[in-house]
Each structure stands twice: as structure tokens, then as C-alpha cells.
Amino acid sequence: MAQNINLRGRVVDEKNQPIPFAIVNLTNIERYTYTDTLGMFSFSIPSKTHITDFEFKISYVGKKAIEAKIPLGNLSSQLIFKMVDLSLTLKDVEVNQVRKTQNSNSSIVFDRQALEQTQAFSLTDVLNNLPGKKLVAPDLQNPQTITLRSEAKGLQSLNNSLGIAIIIDDIQQSNNANMQNRNVSKWGVGSNIGSATYGTFDVPFSGLDIRDIPVDNIESIEVIQGVAPAKYGDLTDGAVIINRQAGKLPYQFSTRINGGSTNFSISKGYKLDNKWGAINVGTNYLKSNENPSDKTKVYDRVSGNIMWTSYFLKGLKNTLSIDYSYKIDNVKQDPDDGTELMTYSKGRNLSVSNRTSLNINHNIIKSLNASLGYSSGYQETYNQRYLNGATKGITDKDTSGVIYEGYYIPGNYLAVEHISGKPLNFNGNISLANEIYTGGLLHQISIGGNAYYSRNAGMGVIVDPTKPRWANTAYQNDRPYDFESLPNIVNYGVYVQDNFKVRFFKRDLSFNLGLRYDIQNEQGNIQPRLSANYKLSNDIEFNTAYGISTKGPTLAHRYPAPTYIDLILLNKYTGYVDESILLVYTDRIIPDNTNLKSSQSNQFEFGFRMKKPLFNTSLFGYFKSNTNGFSNNTVYKTYVLPQYDYTYVQGSRPIVKPNGTYSRRYVGINTVGNDLNSKNYGLEWGLALKKIEAIQTIFNINTSFNYSIYHNSTQRVVPTSQNNIDLGKVAWFGIYPANEYYDWTLMSKFSSTTHIPKLGFVINLLADISWQTISKTLSDSYLPIAYYDIDMVRHEIPSFDRNNPEYGYLSLTSAANSKTKLPFSYVNMSIRISKEIKQNLRLSVNAYNFLNVRYRYYNPDTGNVTIYSYPTSVGAELSIKF
Template sequence: MKLVRLLLFISAILVLQTQLNAQQERISGVVVDMKDTPLQFASIYMEELLTTVSSDENGNFSLVVPKNYNEIHLRITMVGKKTEQLVIKRGQFSRVLRIKMEELSYTLKEITVNPILQNTINSNSSIVFDEEAIERIQAFSLMDILNTIPGKATVAPNIDKPQMLNLRGNQEGNYALNNSLGIAIVVDGVNLSNDANMQTRSLSQFSMGGGALSGAKSYTGGDVPFQGIDLRDIPVETIEKVEIIQGVASAQFSELTDGAILIDRKAAKTPWSFVTNVNGGSTNFSLSKGVELSKKAGALNLAVNYAISNPDPRDKVKQFNRLSTSAMWSKNFTKKLRNTLSLDFNKKIDQVKQDPDDETEQLSYSRDYGLRISNRLNLRTESSFAKNINLTFSYSQGQQHSYKQWKLNQSPKGYSYKDTTGIYEGVLLSGRYIAEEEISGKPVTGSMNLNANAHVYTGDVLHVLSYGFSGNYSNNGGKGIIADPDKPRWINQGGQNARPYSFEYLDPLINYGFFVSDNFSVKVGERKLISNLGMRLDQQNGSWSVQPRLSTVLKWNRNLDFTAAFGVSSKSPTMAHRYPAPTFLDIPLILAYNSDASLYLVYTEKMIADNSHLKPSKSMQAEVGVRYQHPWFSSSLTAYWKNNTDGFSTVKKYKQTTLPEYTYYFDAVQKKMIYDQTGGFVNFYGYGDYRMDNLLNLMTYGLDWMVNVKKIEPIHTSLNFSTSVMVSQERPRGTDIVSLSEGIDIQGEKIWYVLFPPSSYDTKLNVMSKLGTTTHIPRLGFIVMANFDLFWTRRTRSKYGDKIQQSTFYQDLAGNAKPYPADFEKIPVRDLSLSKNNQPFIYGCLNLSVAKELKKRFRIAVTAYNVLNIQPENLIYSPTNVESFTVEKFNAPLSITGGISFKF
């Protein structure tokens, strides 16, 4: 009977949908340029159905109009053209629309060169940059665009060190690594992944924060394990639109806890475009072209970008090179079927060359080569259960090679090299050689996304249902950590030495998930409520994660909106988290040498890490906001709360090791060291390793306020203002185990390890404002932009105000945590040296940009950062020596970026 009722229900739905389809109307139109030439690949977005269609080779398009809708809203976008927004009344549905699109130019009366806060299908709180706004920034990488959003300082381009993004969270230590890891970078529907990046030294020896190879000569290294994508890898000249989601994303998006960056690249006919920008020792070149192959063959977009940077052109020791090329073929096979095939190649070399005057002969480099191929297929159907079907495949493969050398001049050192547990004779190194560190990886990633949407009515309410599946694959087949026993860089550091560790036989990571969401609007009295209710279910590292998400907008009237959102999201651990190199504890038993013989007797214990227990990191977010739109200005106020839990971090673990005692002597006849056991045993303390776990918890809340004043015609100037207030509270889990230099006696037992609460337990406050003006004179094709960053305060308050933290438990010889006896008076304390660099005063930074367009083809622009060259200073005195101090500087010195762009 249940099966019969189910079949009857499905049949009733099908009949109802057939009747509803008969009631639906269509609108059609043609998109042309100002010369009435049809435009192919223009995007027509209907707000009511959350649907985007593309114009065909003749510029034609058509859309189904939902029943009972008296008006619809269309947004038409096209590469190189001004965006058009239309409201179509029911009486106009039967007309063939003719939409003319103007070419982007500074001579247009209205242009958009600032980011816009928008309600999109992806989020309630998206910040959107269109093509014109992106070009005005004169960016060397995606990071320069993101630095212009509220709460971020506008700084000069700097591609000499990795650029990692943080949104609404702590930007220090492992908290920053987790925040960056939890930001999804999505390019043309493909989620770029860093999960296969294993360019890290032994986690057990260097911890998560110190795993990447540092650069030579105090320069920053170029590797970014345990975190997100290095934004230096993403040039901006081929980008058409950037959408930044800081809050709750729709259920479609997976593998994120702290936001998403959505990037759409240019995919249509475009003129040749050459762009170059110069800032100090950095230069960026870009050349691109979109070719319409024929009316039936579609369009081919080609681009090449090259950047070179040297922070000090006088010595040319440090140098960064980036080459990016892309090819994108787009074709409308029918009016309902569109396909886009993309091929991307990138090459990056971040290098510190050897200085001929450096006696230590230091040099380092990080080389990265990558190839990515992806394909997007979009099919529109007449089925009510799958109006639009999108299928995306992506595969990428790369080669990473990191190297560092340093000439050492030390005393002889004992070195351990075996990879098994036991006592053996190691080797004695001279201490004078060129030490090397080397890591080689071959990351491979793949992804697949399949989603569709359906239109279902309940009464007069239209439900746009979206549903789909996503999966991703990560692997690394590199040689791994290459350790030459004759040239070790670190010897017996923390009781450990480097061993070779291959990535070739590691198991891949496979994550997948499903989502469904319902977008609908209902009447609440005289108000209109628009909601998107969704649910994700993800399988990540063996754990299922349920992620409800809701975004809603209450349209109070034509001018006033109230918004609210809530969502849960998660991010799986990467291969670097899951598969750290084994731990080798090397405990010296005898180290003796003379001119005739040497002996290094050592005990090695091998421990293989099993991090299968790691859970995905999680985030729970809530937002409420109000927005007001006036003919002369607009304003928005958003309050948010975010609770990040189960973040990845490392903690030191110590153990006691009991080993045989040895004695030795030098045999002059045999000219060798002779050793033997004494029969006694020795306890060794202070040896341990770092372990990975879900330890970090961070609560963040704050306010974002934005105001935009539209153009004041008499002075041709518009204004924008924003203020961001953010408070973050660290709540790490677990304990810190500290090894004592001298043991303490507790109830007749010698204790060497004591337990403290986590030292990182701070509350941070940041308040910042941005004030900008844009003066646009269309008749001259001239723009002047001024931006003033005002830093109100940056403060850190520690839970341990007196800088002293008392031990809570001790660890006995069996490894158990025990409380101190009630009468014990010598409980160890810990000086945390919590001298925080709080901002001592209010300060600001003024940036100025000027751009001029000639004949709509040639543009010249100059941007000055910290144009007044104001660099306030603060003296930080040593707490132990009043004559010792350091100088803390605020604001970087004056920096100028000059650039030209030419379209032909």
C-alpha cells in the first residue's frame, strides 16, 4: 500500500507540473552592442528563478516566467560591457526585448569602481567586484583586491612572500593557518585545493607552524602547507568578477569554514589587452585576447601573465617569478547546451640566490609547476525537476621542489640515520660542511560537481530547489623529504634527526558530499520574505558532517531590508595533517672521539603517527543585518557571530625512556673505542615530539558598517565609508606539557613533566575604518580616488594578566596526569612573557590613485600608498633593562605603482 500511495503522489505531482508549465509564459530578447552587432555569451540572470542563461551566436535568449509574477528582474552582464539591470512588467512579457550594452569606459556617465555589498544566491553578505573595479586596483595578485574590503588595510603590492587570506578571525599562529585553510577559492566553479601540498619538514620535530622551509638570509620561504592557496598564484587581468563571502555561504559550497572567494573569468570575444604595472622592484605584464572563432565554433580566450619581483634591486639576492597562462574555449552547442573547456598552466619560482659576500653560502628556493584542466557543462531542459543541470570536472597535477642550504662551521656532531628502533653505532660528522634540506612533491587533485535545480509550487509559492553532489580527490606521489646523512641541517634538535620520507605510497584523500536547498519567497502581511534553506551532508576523513544553512531577507519596503543567516560548515584535514613523517627519537648514549678513533652510540625509537582520528574542523555562524537604500545613499549594518571548533594544531608530548648504562675506553692497540654495558639503567627525560590534534577553538563576533553616498554631480564625487569591529576569543583545548630542567620530588617520586593550561588564551580587539572618495569626470575620462585607512585600536588581553601561569597537574613516571598533593608548596610556575604589542595610539594612512583614459583604448594610472609617508613609531622598552628597547613602526613607507593598459 505504501508503494501505491507513493506512485499516486508522484503521478499527481507530474500532472500538476504539466498544468503549471502550460500556464507559464516566456520572455525573449536579443543582446547587441551600440552598433547593433549581436553579442554572444552575454549572461542574463533572472532574480526570481536564480537562473542564468547565455545569449547565442545571434545574441538571442529566452526565459520562462514564473506564474503569478507581475514583474521580473533581469541583470545582463558581458565582458567589457556595462552591466544592465531591467525590471520587466507583465504587460511587456510578450515583447521581444532589445538590450543594448555600452562598452566600459571612463567616459560613461556612471561607472562602478568600488566593491558593492549585494544579496546574491550565494550569500546574504557578499562583497562583489566587477571588471571595472578590478582593473582600477592595479593588482599584482588576487590579494591586492581583497585588501580593499572593509576591515583590511590597503597596502602596496608585495609578492615577495606568500599571501594568505584571513576573514573574520584571528590572524596569528595556527589560528591563522586554520582560517586560511577554511576559505574556499572557487575559479569558474572549480574549488582550488591545497590538500595535496606536503612541502613540510617533520611535523613531530618542527610542529605545524614551523614545518615549511624558511628562506635563506632571513627571507620568508615560499611554501604554504597546512593552509589555503597562496594568492600570489592567481593573477587578476583575466578576471571578470570576484565575489567575497565572509559569512554564511549557500549549501552548494563545501570544504570551507571561514568564507569563500568566487572568481569568474572572462569568456567571450574581447579585444587584445595589454596591461603592465610597476611597483618598486616588482613588475607585472599581462596579455589577453578573446577570439570569436565563428558563429558556430564559439569563443577562445587566451591569456599570459608574467610577474617578477625583487624587494631590493640593489643586490638582486631575493627574487620571485610567476608565469601563468590560460586557454578557455566556450561554445553554445544548442540554445540549451553550453560547454566551457579550460586549460591552465602556472610556474612559480621563489628564490633567494647566494650572496657572493655571504660566508655561510646560504641560498634557498621554492619551485612550483602546475597544470589544470577543467570542463563545465550546462544544460537547460523543460523538465520541472531539472531545469538546469551543471556538470564540472577538474584535474590538476603539479611538481613542487623546495631546497635550502647553509654552510656550517661547528664542532663534531654525532648523527643518527637508521629508521628502526634499537641501539647502534651512529656516525660522527666533522661539523664543517654545506648542510641541505630538500623536499619534493607531486600533488594531484581532482574534483567533480553535479548539480541541478527544479521548480516546484506549493499554492502560489514558487520553490527553486537546488540539489547536487560534489567529490574531491587529493594525492601526492613525490619523493618527499630527501635527507642526506652526510649533510644534515639540524642535528639532534629536540632529540630528533631528519630521515628520508617518501610520499609515493601514501593513501589518497577522498571526500564527497550532497546538498539540497530551497529558495522561495512568501508574503508576510504586506512584506516580502525571501529565504534560502539548505542542508549539506559531507563525508570527510571518515567523518560525516551535517551542515544546515539558512539565509533570509525581509523586504520591509522599497528602501529597507532586514537580513539574517545561520550556517554550519566544515573543512577536512589535508594530507600534511593526515600523513606526517614518522617520529625518530635519538638518544645519545656515548659520544667520544680523539685523533685516532670516535664512537657515537645512540638509541633510536621509531614511532609512526596515525592521524586517522582527526575530525574535520567546524564553524557555526550567525548574522543579522539591516540595509537602507535611498536615492542619494545606501547603508548597511551587519552583526556576526562565529564559533570555530576542532581546529588543527600541534602539542608537545614528552616521555620517559629507560635504557642500559654503558662504559667505554680507548684501546690504543686496536685504535678504537671499546664499550660495554655496566648492568645498570639510566632514565632519560626531555625527549618527545609534536602531535597533531583537533585542539583549537575560537569565538569571533563583530560589526561591519558600510555607507555609500552616490555621485554629487556639482563636484563629480561620490563617497564611501566603512567601519569594522572584531573581537576574537581563543579557547584552545588540551594542556601544555613542559619538561623541567631539574626534576622535583613529589611523594618520593622524581617528576620531570608538569602540565599547564594552554598558553594561548587571549581576547583580541580590532577596530578599523576606511573613508574613500571617488571623483569621476566623464568628459575627460578622468578618475581620482582617495582612500584613508584609520586604525582606531588593536589590543590583546590575556587571561593571565600577571604573566605567570601555575601548573595544574604533573605527569608521573607511568605517564598519568595527577593533581599536586594538598601540602605541596613548590608547584612550578611559567613566565609566559605576555608583553603584547597593543596599538599605543590612533593612526591613519592615506592612499591616492589617479587614472586617465584616452580614446577608450589607452589608460594610464598611478597609485601612491601612504602618500604622505607618515610612519609613526612606538618604543617598546625591555622589562629587565630600561636602556634596551625596540622600535615598532606603523605604516610602510611611501610606495608608488604606475601602470598602463592598452586595448587594440
């Protein structure tokens, strides 16, 4: 039997003291372990793997990660790795994000030093450094979501954001139980309660609001823009993977300020005795005023975290995390405003997660990883306005298909919109890994599964029918809607993944072949995820990947509130309720979205990297097709209703009786569909020059081109006028081809980083160059291709004839294609400066558009002025370790 290769090593700090519980990875064969209390680690590798060198990555919280390649022939009896504290005084410090082949061929990674350099108030400020994103001053007054590899607008953008998984400590965060939206049938998908001046503050139907995620306690962030490994499910457009670690750390206090925003945080890491490991605690507080002079609009955020990592058994690592957060978007009432406008959106969340990893090193199972996450939240959205108008007729019966009398309310009252939700999410993951040999080929096999559970136990839509905010809008009045009685979402999936390398023309060709199967909304989806990487030489490598992924519908998609169509047949108000009559027909419609499909993406990507002594460069391209996107569709329902004669009787009820005639009417109802489709193309080119020692400066440039063409696959239905219906015309609704749009952008991100280690000093000069942006509505026909009659029966129109009395009046106004484009290229320049003093004190300042260059364009055709830049915004940060 062939002997194993035994690797032994020790990890120490700058004082040669052992570092216990450091993570030691052999990245080229995907093995990992942890150092013991003496800083020791060991691996036993079968000699038949034909490994010629070992690639180590060693990490520990607060220390600079070690990446080293050691040839097999250079192995000593014991390897010694010395870790140093993170500091700007180190010679080689990466203060910018970098591209790495980690979970994806095109991953972009922000390590701890890069995160500190961004001087971020939230995750938003970090992700604005990605290629194709614009670096702007922190915007904490509006919800912030992330989109990747798409320029599509509107609902397509919501779908892209919804399809990006945010994973914290191996637990996928979920927005599936967020139902803080207005009634879909009346307002459509994506409509939320908000302020006329400040917009909306909730994010149902989309991804998480990443303003709510601070970055002070984060060790690294990996952004997967392309094909994700098979172990990640319930996503379509990428992932943001956030890693936190517990370990011994000094107290660290940070404060930052920008405009009307102030942020404070403090954290500490404690080393516990023996195998009890370490515990970290931290808290973060942010207050942001839209206008500090009046403080009408305020965003507040408070969060706290406790993380305990223990090592009670050999090869076992367990991390327990408890997080609590609270936030409020508050538009306060102006005492001088007679309308008594006030809006707020509150949220609090408690989450508990546990991660366990166990190295077994058995012939059947090499390692086991499991994680469980639970979160329970409270969401409340409120909006009020004092109305002063005419007396209103109200309908509020929970009935269907009957004619009844409504009632009248005064026209002056405090109108309220109010939604209360209690989202609850559970996430469980398990994976088993083993190694299988076929000849000299090592297969690293992992098998696992995921489960996702979501529900909402809130009071739901709270309605006082005597104080409606939108009375009789779209022939509908709101009714209460209880979330607690709704069904739950239970999705689950399994996967298998095989990683192996072969020699091709004497070079390594690596494969990652995965297959995933998910059950979402009780429907199955098969998803292959395949990637390959070929090292043509030590300096050049090529990679490619293909994958299918799906995202299940959320509670807001699956269970919108019932539709109540309130058609007023007779409304005679005389000024006295006893002498008046309101006659109404109500139709109650229960949406059935049981057959709603998962949205899906098919993505192909390719990449090229070259590393030379004077420069590094990379080129990535992609094609992504998104189908079955969650859409807002308008369907129409027709009614033939009796008409009534009315006789006034002074001092008593009027006399009402049917007159034998009928009125013909229609109502449009918004529904959720799977009709959004898009095709997205892009290229991303990066170039980093070798550090110029004479000026201690590195130059980087990233250029990205993104193109999206998108449409709703459902044909447009446009009703004719009520006058045509009253005249008895046959065609009630014209049917037209669907509209189609495209958007594309070309932009570059330039940066220079001057780092002087002896001074602990860094200057980042950053420039966003917007070369061109174009949006266009493609040709859409104004001639109908078919029509619906009163019974919603479809009639085709092979060749449109304007003189045809049945449908000739359905021709729409012909209009030229709508197109907007950037009138000129422009540059926005920002600067970041950091100075570290004795490794314990760091002072940082930043300025967005620090030259205060203002780009404006006057459109002579419309008379409108467009502003393409923002005023200079200056911020500062102070960080102290003690």
C-alpha cells in the first residue's frame, strides 16, 4: 500500500507565540483544518494524488492572510508560518478588491483591508466599487438593492435583485416573507406605501435592503457575478457571500461622518480557555438625516452581534451567532402642514445561526458541514394624510356577486394606510465530502441539501373602512387582509458536485461539475452548474462556465390580497344621508398563483487571465438569458349590470327600482405572471500595472460593457373607450404586440493607489468614466393583431382594415421609437486618504466628486435640464484599537 504524505506545520504570531484555531486550507486539493491550542496542524495526503506542490491559505481574524505555494520537494519536517497583524505599515497590503477563482471563476473579493479602505456606512458603499457600478456618496435615505450583470429597468431590475443571494456565515438571508406592499390587484407588482416627497422604504418583490447591513465586523466579502456552485440554491443572478470570524481582537472603536449621517461601532474579541475557542461581541449605530437643518426625514439603524466559536472535539469547529437589528425610515409630521402628512417604515429582526464543520477523514466521509439559521422579524409601514373633500360613498362588504347598499362618510378625516408583518425564515444546509480515486485521478465529491422555510404571522393589511386613503380607486376599496392565515413557503433542494483535475498538454485542466435539483412552489427544477479552468502556463489561464439556476416566488408573489371590484350602480347623495342612496355591485376574486413558476437564468461565461512581471490583466465575457421573470399583467373582466330609476322623497328613503336596461362595463385587474424575459451580454476588462516603487503607486483600470434587451412576453391588451362600448361596438379590447426595450452602458473605473508603508499612509484616487448610456424602446405596432369581445372571446385580425366597423377604431396613435442617450462622456473623481499611527489609530477622509465638477445638459427640444453629477460630499472616519 502506498504511504501517505504527512504535512505538519505550526502557525505563530510576530512574537512566535502560537495562534490557536487559525484556518489552514490546502486550496489546490480543497482540504482544510484548524490549528490546535499550540498552533499546530497536520494533513495526511495519499501519495497517489500525484501532487507536485501544495498551495496554502492560512487565515485568522485580525491577521494578514498567508498564501504560499510549497513544492513537494521543499517540505520540511515542520512548516512554520508567521502571521502579522493587519496594518497599513505592511509592505504588501491589498486595499482594493481583487478577482480570484474561489466559488466562481469570476469572483471579486474584498478582504478586511479593502473593506476598511472603503470607509463604508453599509454594504452598499462596498458594492459600489464593483465594475459597472458608480461610486457615489452614501445614500441612506432610500432603499438600496444590488443588481448584477444586467442593465434592464423596472420589474426586470426587481427580478435581478431578488435573484441575488446574500449569504452571511453560510446562512442565506431571505426576503421571501416580506409582504409590505400595497394591494397588487389595484396597484400592481412593486407598489409600496411611501411618501410623495421621499419615495418608498420597503423592498417586497426584490432583494434585501443592503443599507441595513453594516460591514465593521466582516472579514471578507465575495461577489459571485457569474455561475455559482451547485451548493447554492434559490438564486438566479449571483451571490454576495459574507464571512465573519471569531477570534482574539483588541477593542476597536470606529466612527464616521458624511453629510447628515453619523455612524459609531465598537467591537471586541475574547480568547477563551482551551477548546472553548473565542467569543466576539460588537454593536453598530447609525443616524442619518436627509436635511440636518429640519430633520424631517430620518433613517436610524442599530445592530448588535455575538459570535462564539468553539473546538470541543478534534477536527470540530462550531460557531454560534446571534444578531439583532432595528431600523426606521421616518418622515416626521410637519406641524405647519395642514394635511398632517406622516410616513414611517419600521423593522426589527432577531436571527440565530449555527455552523458546524467536522473533519472526519474516514474512507467514506472526509468532512461534514452543517448550518442552521433562524430569523424572526417585525415590519410596520404607516402612512397618513388629512383629507378635506366631498362626502364619499364607501363599499366594504366581503361578498361577491350581489347588489347591496353602501354608506356615506364625511369628506374630512385622517386617512391611513397601515401594514404590519412578522416575517419568519428558517434555513438549513448540510453537505458531506469525500475523495474518490479513479486511477491517479482525484475526485473531490460533495453531496448536500438545503431547506428554506418562510411564513408571515403579522396582522397584515389593517383597514378602517371609515378612513380610507384611496377611496374607490380603480373600482376597488381596501379590505383587511390577515397574513397569519396564509400558507407557508417550503422549498428544498439537493445537489452533487465533483471537482477534479486532469493533465492536458502537460498543464492542469480543472473541472467543477455540479448538478442541483430544487423543489420551489411544489415544482421541480434541474440545474446543471459546470465550470472549467485551464492553465496554459504559469502566467496564463482560461476558464469557462455554464449554469442554470432558479428563484422561487415569494409570499408576496404567491398570495396577493383578494380583489374586490366595487361597481357603483347608483349614487344619489342629497346632502342628507337619510334621503340618499348608494347602490353597489361587488365581485370578490381570489387570486390563484399555485402554478406560478420559478424565475430562471441560463448563463454562459468565459474568462482569461494573464500575470506578467509588469502587469496583470483579465478579460471576462458573459451571456445570460433570464426567463419566467415575475411580471405585472393587467387582465380585464367585463360586466353587464342592471340600471335603476331613482325617485327622491323628501325626509325619507328614495324609491329605487330597476328600469329593465343594462350597462356594459369593464375593469382592469393587475395579476402576477411569469412573463418577463431578458437577454444580457457583457464584457469586463481589467488591467493592473506593477507597483512603481519610485512613487509607491499602483494603477488599475476596469472597463465594462453591459447590454440588456428585455420584454414582457404577454401581448398588450388596451381597452377601447367607454363611448364605443356604450354605442354597442363589437371589439372591446385591442390586442397588440408586446413592447421591447434595450439598455446598454460603457464605463471605466480608474484607480491609483499610493501606499507608503513606513508612514502607514494610503491615497486612493478613483475615477468613474461614463462613456455612453443608451436606453431605447424598440418598434411597437400601433395596429391590433386581434381583439376581445364583451365575452372575452379572442378574434384574430389577419390584416388590419381601418374601415372595418367591428374593429377599425382600435388603431392607436403611431409614435416614433423612444430613445435616450448620454449627450457626452463625463468623469466623476473621488479620493480616499488613510493614515495609520502606531497600528492603533487610523484617520481617514474621503471626498466624492472632490473637484466639484458639475455636468449638466440642456435639452433644447424639451427644455429640460439633466444633472449628471452631484455636489462634493466629504466624509471622515476615525478608528481606534485599544
